[in-house]
Amino acid sequence: xxxxxxxxxxxxxxxxxxxxxxxxxxxxxxxxxxxxxxxxxxxxxxxxxxxxxxxxxxxxxxxxxxxxxxxxxxxxxxxxxxxxxxxxxxxxxxxxxxxxxxxxxxxxxxxxxxxxxxxxx
Amino acid sequence: xxxxxxxxxxxxxxxxxxxxxxxxxxxxxxxxxxxxxxxxxxxxxxxxxxxxxxxxxxxxxxxxxxxxxxxxxxxxxxxxxxxxxxxxxxxxxxxxxxxxxxxxxx
Numbered sequence: 001x002x003x004x005x006x007x008x009x010x011x012x013x014x015x016x017x018x019x020x021x022x023x024x025x026x027x028x029x030x031x032x033x034x035x036x037x038x039x040x041x042x043x044x045x046x047x048x049x050x051x052x053x054x055x056x057x058x059x060x061x062x063x064x065x066x067x068x069x070x071x072x073x074x075x076x077x078x079x080x081x082x083x084x085x086x087x088x089x090x091x092x093x094x095x096x097x098x099x100x101x102x103x104x105x106x107x108x109x110x111x112x113x114x115x116x117x118x119x120x121x
Numbered sequence: 122x123x124x125x126x127x128x129x130x131x132x133x134x135x136x137x138x139x140x141x142x143x144x145x146x147x148x149x150x151x152x153x154x155x156x157x158x159x160x161x162x163x164x165x166x167x168x169x170x171x172x173x174x175x176x177x178x179x180x181x182x183x184x185x186x187x188x189x190x191x192x193x194x195x196x197x198x199x200x201x202x203x204x205x206x207x208x209x210x211x212x213x214x215x216x217x218x219x220x221x222x223x224x225x226x227x
Binding site: 001044045046047059060062095098104106107108109110111112113115 | 128147153155157165166167170176177208210212215216217218219221222
């Protein structure tokens with residue numbers, strides 16, 4: 001199974017951008033889809049985006065179109081999530097999660113530990 | 122977009138008792154439904170996919186059923202480690218959507 005290690009907590013001002021990383025262990029990078037899911041404090045889960053690390057293809061949730069970019073670095077088995085034009089409502093735990101390639105790419109087998117992003121002036 | 126509703130916000134159960142959690146989809150999602158468990162301070166963990174298939178390492182006391190728009194997660198005899206929040210998620214239609222969660226408390 002893959003292990004996912006995310007970067008540390010971030011504090012940003014409104015209007016800024018944040019970039020969170022997710023490093024996958026082992027030689028399994030190209031066998032998983034990578035997703036980003038966020039969770040507001042005390043709230044539920046919200047899917048944000050998917051990336052196929054093989055070709056770099058991405059899919060973004062409608063709510064985040066235009067200010068979310070997900071990329072990958074195959075040389076380091078790392079996926080990145082960059083969210084711009086931050087507002088207070090973006091304060092949340094951001095999780096990276098994976099789904100092994102095959103059927104049904106849109107549920108999540110393994111999860112990272114989460115990265116807290118706080119947006120405050 | 123499909124709306125996933127978990128009508129029970131909180132379910133109070135004694136250890137050793139069973140628990141039944143429900144999840145409803147606003148449209149037919151066939152059997153493309155997953156359940157996750159989340160404990161405080163931890164990431165969610167996949168319990169069930171395909172409405173009824175347990176993920177690797179998940180104890181047999183967890184079972185899922187349903188299809189279409191009505192789904193159920195049953196925990197046959199709650200252990201102390203089962204007290205957590207449970208989320209359902211549909212993946213039949215894009216985008217994937219989660220329910221609001223049911224907290225199972227002692």
